[in-house]
Amino acid sequence: MTVKRALLIDGRDVPARSGRTAEDRSPYTGEVYALVAAADAEDVRAAVGAAHAAFPHWAATPPSARRALLMRAADLLESRLAEFSDVMLNETGGTRAWARVNVKVTADQMRQAATAAMAPAGHLPATDRTGQWSLAVREPAGVVAAVVPWNAPLILCARTIMVALAVGDTVVLRPSEDAPITSGLFLADVLRDAGLPDGALNVVTNDRGDAPAVIEALIADPRVRRVAFTGSTAVGRIVGRLAGEYLKPAALELGGKNPIIVCEDADLDHAVSAIAYAKFQNSGQVCLAVDRIILNRAIAGEFTARFVEKAAGLRQGDPADPATVVGPLINERAVERVAALVDDAVGKGARMLLGGGADGRNHPVTVLDGLTPEMRVYHEETFGPVASLYTVADDDAAVALANDTGYGLTSAVFTRDTTRALSIARRLRHGSTHVNAHTIQEEPQAPIGGIKDSGFGAFGGPQEIDFFTQTRWITLAEQPEPLPF
Structure with missing residues (x-):
């Protein structure tokens, strides 16, 4: 009724x-x-x-x-x-x-x-x-x-x-x-x-x-x-x-183009799980969701393999099913927009490691790498279940990429070195930065902006x-x- x-x-x-x-x-x-x-x-x-x-x-x-x-x-x-x-x-x-x-x-x-x-x-x-x-x-x-x-x-x-x-x-x-x-x-x-x-x-x-x-x-x-x-x-x-x-x-x-930096000394088990949550919770339709996953090249291969395996195992479909993690996007316009971002990236040379191909009101869990500034997804907020992986040589390159956006909502960094984490956090131009935690953080006594x-x-x-x-x-x-x- x-x-x-x-x-x-x-x-x-x-x-x-x-x-x-x-x-x-x-x-x-x-x-x-x-x-x-x-x-x-x-x-x-x-x-x-x-x-x-x-x-x-x-x-x-x-x-x-x-x-x-x-x-x-x-x-x-x-x-x-x-x-x-x-x-x-x-x-x-x-x-x-x-x-x-x-x-x-x-x-x-x-x-x-x-x-x-x-x-x-x-x-x-x-x-x-x-x-x-x-x-x-x-x-x-x-x-x-x-x-x-x-x-x-x-x-x-x-x-x-x-x-x-x-x-x-x-x-x-x-x-x-x-x-x-x-x-x-x-x-x-x-x-x-x-x-x-x-x-x-x-x-x-x-x-x-x-x-x-x-x-x-x-x-x-x-x-x-x-x-x-x-x-x-x-x-x-x-x-x-x-x-x-x-x-x-x-x-x-x-909106945000929220980055998470993963250093070579990070706890990869924790980082993979936390970043998967920050990307795919509510099908990526969260303003605090991660949009750039920035990997130190020393661990990029291992992280990518683990992350793709984790993403491939997420149940997608009917939101009424208790096992479903990734449900539909809010409407067909959203599906079309996310699919267009993926098609544009792949057409300009990005590698699709998982997913692709919109299905009705759902967009499949998708993982991309090999992204460049010529691609729309590099600049635009994704707001969908599409993960973008980037590989960098060092912390300076990671910070530069994280800040190479008109947005500045939230960010995160994974490393076992607290001093290093705080040094990176102070250089990130985002409203909040979380160390060894995902970007979808919400505490009512803390400022969100x-x-x-x-x-x-x-x-x-x-x-x-x-x-x-x-x-x-x-x-x-x-x-x-x-x-x-």
């Missing part, structure tokens, strides 16, 4: 004012899984109005009450793992293992975000004025516009909105067209059931063709005071331009609290100040 979902505005499930709906199709079967309301600019304005009206009450709610609500919601989310797994499998083609990761990480994020409600509310700057107090007071910023993607739907939704809610902001959330339930409505249901007041979180879904107008209406509304976006660099540029045009502070977490074309601002850590609040200067004079006239 087809699932039907409305917009969430001011605590009520309401249809789009036009009455239109959009199809939400299963990536594996191609069948319509859900029909969701297709909002337009008028619906966006109604949602922002509800968030704006709810803001004074939610901002004035005692911090301990906001903290308790988010903690309660985290418990409730964990109790709905089976329900979420079913929805995610049908909506994004994600495996049940990936659903478990989403729920665990999201619950952790919610509990960590809850602590932000009790963060210090300001400080006392020094002042040279006798008899006067100087106060820097941190307050909620107001209405937040949140735009989130589909690939790690629950994680990225929570990362974008939870601290905002914790510090007293209200939110209008625009989920992905490819996963409107798991990247928005599901978490909104949990928060509503946990007691979130009407209007504190509003959700507007839309048809793909209406996305530009819906996003611009959301960012342009003068009642919106912050913009938080996670997604592709191409869309991030549009969101950043709009935020600048309408003078809205923005946090953008965008990129540099260069991977965006700016950070989700997680103290910077996130700063972004979702504003600091005002207030003075209190205990006695009149002498004036010159």
Whole structure:
């Protein structure tokens, strides 16, 4: 039976004012899984109005009450793992293992975000004025516009909105067209059931063709005071331009061309397993997934043989099968794009060590080497189950290759030499670097963010609290100040 979902505005499930709906199709079967309301600019304005009206009450709610609500919601989310797994499998083609990761990480994020409600509310700057107090007071910023993607739907939704809610902001959330339930409505249901007041979180879904107008209406509304976006660099540029045009502070977490360097002294058993996870989890559709596997030539042959064997053994197919590791890509456009990257590389001389040849909604696990800058896959984010191997002579060449990209999201290095690892890490121009660990790292207390074309601002850590609040200067004079006239 087809699932039907409305917009969430001011605590009520309401249809789009036009009455239109959009199809939400299963990536594996191609069948319509859900029909969701297709909002337009008028619906966006109604949602922002509800968030704006709810803001004074939610901002004035005692911090301990906001903290308790988010903690309660985290418990409730964990109790709905089976329900979420079913929805995610049908909506994004994600495996049940990936659903478990989403729920665990999201619950952790919610509990960590809850602590932000009790963060210090300001400080006392020094002042040279006798008899006067100087106060820097941190307050909620107001209405937040949140735009989130589909690939790690629950994680990225929570990362974008939870601290905002914790510090007293209200939110209008625009989920992905490819996963409107798991990247928005599901978490909104949990928060509503946990007691979130009407209007504190509003959700507007839309048809793909209406996305530009819906996003611009959301960012342009003068009642919106912050913009938080996670997604592709191409869309991030549009969101950043709009935020600048309408003078809205923005946090953008965008794509990556994430490298992992494997030195000749690395633990190859561990490196092979960790890198396979970082490449093929969720079929490579993770912004933190590895895109360049950079091998010291002393171990390149041995690593390659082990890695190809590991990749060839990964079960691919029906995401409902518990043994499946690599499921379908999100839609046929994604399959065509990934296949075109592979065809371009092979046509220009790359060697295909495994896979190749798209099959319907699946793209086979593929391993390439012999890649050069003339190939598209050298520069473009893969976002699919295609591993690219590179061989270099030494650490200098490895760092140069790792940095030879417009992106700068995350990176990793495998070596037994800690001093060497830290030396390499300091030279990598990426938002994060992990030593002897894969790139898909997520801890709610740590900052996640990129540099260069991977965006700016950070989700997680103290910077996130700063972004979702504003600091005002207030003075209190205990006695009149002498004036010159």
